[in-house]
Structures are given as C-alpha cells and as structure tokens.
Amino acid sequence: xxxxxxxxxxxxxxxxxxxxxxxxxxxxxxxxxxxxxxxxxxxxxxxxxxxxxxxxxxxxxxxxxxxxxxxxxxxxxxxxxxxxxxxxxxxxxxxxxxxxxxxxxxxxxxxxxxxxxxxxxxxxxxxxxxxxxxxxxxxxxxxxxxxxxxxxxxxxxxxxxxxxxxxxxxxxxxxxxxxxxxxxxxxxxxxxxxxxxxxxxxxxxxxxxxxxxxxxxxxxxxxxx
Amino acid sequence: xxxxxxxxxxxxxxxxxxxxxxxxxxxxxxxxxxxxxxxxxxxxxxxxxxxxxxxxxxxxxxxxxxxxxxxxxxxxxxxxxxxxxxxxxxxxxxxxxxxxxxxxxxxxxxxxxxxxxxxxxxxxxxxxxxxxxxxxxxxxxxxxxxxxxxxxxxxxxxxxxxxxxxxxxxxxxxxxxxxxxxxxxxxxxxxxxxxxxxxxxxxxxxxxxxxxxxxxxxxxxxxxxxxxxxxxxxxxxxxxxxxxxxxxxxxxxxxxxxxxxxxxxxxxxxxxx
Numbered sequence: 001x002x003x004x005x006x007x008x009x010x011x012x013x014x015x016x017x018x019x020x021x022x023x024x025x026x027x028x029x030x031x032x033x034x035x036x037x038x039x040x041x042x043x044x045x046x047x048x049x050x051x052x053x054x055x056x057x058x059x060x061x062x063x064x065x066x067x068x069x070x071x072x073x074x075x076x077x078x079x080x081x082x083x084x085x086x087x088x089x090x091x092x093x094x095x096x097x098x099x100x101x102x103x104x105x106x107x108x109x110x111x112x113x114x115x116x117x118x119x120x121x122x123x124x125x126x127x128x129x130x131x132x133x134x135x136x137x138x139x140x141x142x143x144x145x146x147x148x149x150x151x152x153x154x155x156x157x158x159x160x161x162x163x164x165x166x167x168x169x170x171x172x173x174x175x176x177x178x179x180x181x182x183x184x185x186x187x188x189x190x191x192x193x194x195x196x197x198x199x200x201x202x203x204x205x206x207x208x209x210x211x212x213x214x215x216x217x218x219x220x221x222x223x224x225x
Numbered sequence: 226x227x228x229x230x231x232x233x234x235x236x237x238x239x240x241x242x243x244x245x246x247x248x249x250x251x252x253x254x255x256x257x258x259x260x261x262x263x264x265x266x267x268x269x270x271x272x273x274x275x276x277x278x279x280x281x282x283x284x285x286x287x288x289x290x291x292x293x294x295x296x297x298x299x300x301x302x303x304x305x306x307x308x309x310x311x312x313x314x315x316x317x318x319x320x321x322x323x324x325x326x327x328x329x330x331x332x333x334x335x336x337x338x339x340x341x342x343x344x345x346x347x348x349x350x351x352x353x354x355x356x357x358x359x360x361x362x363x364x365x366x367x368x369x370x371x372x373x374x375x376x377x378x379x380x381x382x383x384x385x386x387x388x389x390x391x392x393x394x395x396x397x398x399x400x401x402x403x404x405x406x407x408x409x410x411x412x413x414x415x416x417x418x419x420x421x422x423x424x425x426x427x428x429x430x431x432x433x434x435x436x437x438x439x440x441x442x443x444x445x446x447x448x449x450x451x452x453x454x455x456x457x458x459x460x461x462x463x464x465x466x467x468x469x470x471x472x473x474x475x476x477x478x479x480x481x482x483x484x485x486x487x488x489x490x491x492x493x494x495x496x497x498x
Contacts, residue, residue: 119315125302141319
C-alpha cells in the first residue's frame, strides 16, 4: 500500500463528491432553462455546455491555469480582491472539475426535463402550484433516473480526471494529488505495485457505482409501474 | 357569469387563421365545444385556463378580470380557481391516486374530507393506494376528474376527456360526469366530437370552424334507445352472431342463439359519424 494511499483516496472522493453536489445545484436550473428555452441563443448555450466533451482536458486546464494566474484581470481580481489563489489548490481543481464535468450533469438532466410531458407541469399549475413546488414535487420525482445518471456520470468522471487536475493543481500530496495522478506518478517511478493499488481501487469503485446505478434504475422502473 | 372575447393567431392545415371567439356562460352551465381538428377548440380552452396567452381580448369570471389586453391584466393559471382534465390525463406518476388528489387539495380547508368525498363519488376508494400506471384508461380518467374537482374550482375545463376510451367505459364516465355536474353545479366547458355525449351532458353547444364560431345553440337531440327484433343469420366464431335487422341491415353482435332464432336488441345512437 502506498504511504499516502488513504490521503490520496480521501482527496479524490472529496473532489468527486463536492463536484457532484455543486453540479447538481448549478446544473438543475441550467438544464431546466435549456430544456424550456425558446431563445435563438439556445444552440450557443448548449455548445458552451458541451465544449468540455470535445476539448482535450489539457486545453481546459491550460486556459483555467492562465485565468487563475495574476497575469490576467480575472486572476488579479480573484487574488487581490477575493484573496482566492486557485492555482495549485483544492478549490482550484474543484473549479476545474466543475467546468470539465458540466456536460455530464447537464445533458442527462436536460434530457430528463424534456422527456416529461408538458401537461404534467401544466396540470400542477392549474392546481395552483408554484414553479418551485411543481419542480420539487412533480418534475424531480418523475426524473429520478436522469438525476441519478447525471450524478453517477459526474462522480465517476471526476474520479478519473487527470489532465485538468494536473494542469491546475500539479501533484501536491494532500492538496491536489488525486488517484489518477498518483497512478501516473507511481508508474513514472516504476512503482507498479503501488500504481496497481490505486488503479484497482478506482476499477472497483467504478464497477460498484455502475452496478448500483443499474440496480436502482430497475427498482425505480418497477416502483413506478 | 363568465364572459370573454379572445383572439389568437392559429396555424392550421389550411394556413394561418385567427381564432376569434366571444361568448358568455351562465353559472352552472355545461358548454360543449365542437368542431373539426384545427378549429381552435383546445387553444380556446388553454386560453381560458391561462396556459396560452391570447393575442387580444378579455376574460371576466364573476366580475374578476382574469385577462384584459387593454389594461395588460393577466392572472397566471396558478391563481385561477379552475380544474382542468387534460386529454392525456396528466396524472402524476410518482403519486398514488390518493396522493394525486391530496396534492391538488393541499392548502384547502377540509382537504382530507374533500379527498375522501371525491374518492367515493368517483368510485375510486378501492384504488386509492394504486399509482396511475396500474390503472386502466377509464380509471385514470376518473382520477383526473376527481383531481380537477379537489381544489373546489369555479370553472371546470375538459379537453376531450373521454375520446380515448372504449364505448362502455365512455358511457359509464358520461354518467359520472353528469353526476358530478348535477352535484357541484360547476360552470363547465367540454370539448367533444361526440354528438351523443354532447346531447347527454351539455346545455349548449358551440360549433367552431377555422377559429370562428359557426353556430351556438342547444345540442341536437338524438333518438332515444329503442328495442328492435332481428333474426340470427349465422353463428360466427368467438361467440358472435350475424343478425339481420328489420329493413335488411345486418350487424354482428355478441351473444348465444341459434340460426333462424329471433333476438331482441337495444339500439342506442352513441355517435354520429
């Protein structure tokens, strides 16, 4: 077992959990807006959300690294006004993960909203229910598979994140060193056993998550019928 | 008293048209909207519900303006005391029958009692714990009607509520609708293509075509059910009989009888095609 095995694993899980939780909060209103928007700018917004799917992670990481540095107006604002030095820190790799995993949350949620019949929302409105009540009591409970898909994909995708984290965070044990970077680092040092400990754990976790997802989807489908 | 004049641009198969309808409804009246597809019936119903914004006009319900283009007044659907039965029922799949009704009645005084009363009135008590997916079309329709009534609406809007059901279920639900209307005396607007249904339920019928009112008047009375005696021509597979009616018309019916026997049939006009 590598000496900082548990520390690295804790950091990896913390990054994946925080990314998933924050993207659920941010992704829901964004997915709702995209699903119901009739704006001509909608394709543009969809393209921006989907960009991390096609861009190499190092490109995203590179631009975020620049944006967070004191050589840009945004970076200077973050450092001088808000005291946020994001490069080579956990908050920095968290912001990178949010950007990188955004489509993995928003796309399933948007599809979930679009698959619900419009009449469900309209029926709730004619029963005097507000938008918030309709979302919470009618729409979200009827798109649980989409919620679960978005959460699981985001979590699993963040677990395996490499390029963005390496560019923004480097390889600082206890601060930015996540499991995928540790695997790369151990292989570079020819420590194959130690790399295997991390790789095996990621494999087991990913498999368990997928089994859980399919089990829950089946149970939920049976529950609604 | 409900008065309105509502206009809205329509995109019909025959090209762009303008829906322009002015009507007034007496309290407790059951008005049927009829007409071909694309006439604007559903658009009119949606404008009454507040689900579609009219281009111009006004809608006044019991002295309260729900919509007025001139003074830019607009009451959102949430604040209109109405009940809507959608064509696809729009029951909430995550809730049981009772929960669907309770959700609708939530916040009303005596909500639980109201839910129990509606479950009983529409013969849903035994189905109360089921989810919509476990109900037949007719049962779902009764739940949709009960849910629309749970909020004690002042206006009930029904968008072809029985069109997807088979004839026996439709006849039973027409009775239920009639019973609900008698009991609650709700001002009701019903979209229907079925003259028998309109004759049975409506006090007035408005015929729409391409966005315009073609006629307004009492529904056409249909012949009362009659008993005729026919002769069995053949016994068909599956318990069916081929029967010749007086006058020479032949039809298939279910039943058991021998060839050459006379059978009594009750004939009712259910739909004029």
